[in-house]
Amino acid sequence: xxxxxxxxxxxxxxxxxxxxxxxxxxxxxxxxxxxxxxxxxxxxxxxxxxxxxxxxxxxxxxxxxxxxxxxxxxxxxx
Numbered sequence: 001x002x003x004x005x006x007x008x009x010x011x012x013x014x015x016x017x018x019x020x021x022x023x024x025x026x027x028x029x030x031x032x033x034x035x036x037x038x039x040x041x042x043x044x045x046x047x048x049x050x051x052x053x054x055x056x057x058x059x060x061x062x063x064x065x066x067x068x069x070x071x072x073x074x075x076x077x078x
Contacts, residue, residue, distance in 0.1 A: 058072050059072065060072055060073040060077065061073065064076050
């Protein structure tokens with residue numbers, strides 16, 4: 001196929017694509033038949049209760065509660 005024929009075919013394809021895109025742009029937006037409230041939403045989870053400690057949290061640089069005399073970060077923390 002000569003180059004001139006291939007170029008002409010390419011121009012025809014390009015023009016058909018442009019026409020189709022223009023027709024789609026002019027088409028009205030299709031609204032779904034179901035409304036937003038008709039869809040099934042997952043049930044809501046009950047609120048989570050906040051966790052409260054019985055004793056205050058031990059800081060990394062405080063003495064270890066096991067009584068070793070070391071800092072918590074050097075003893076029981078890890």
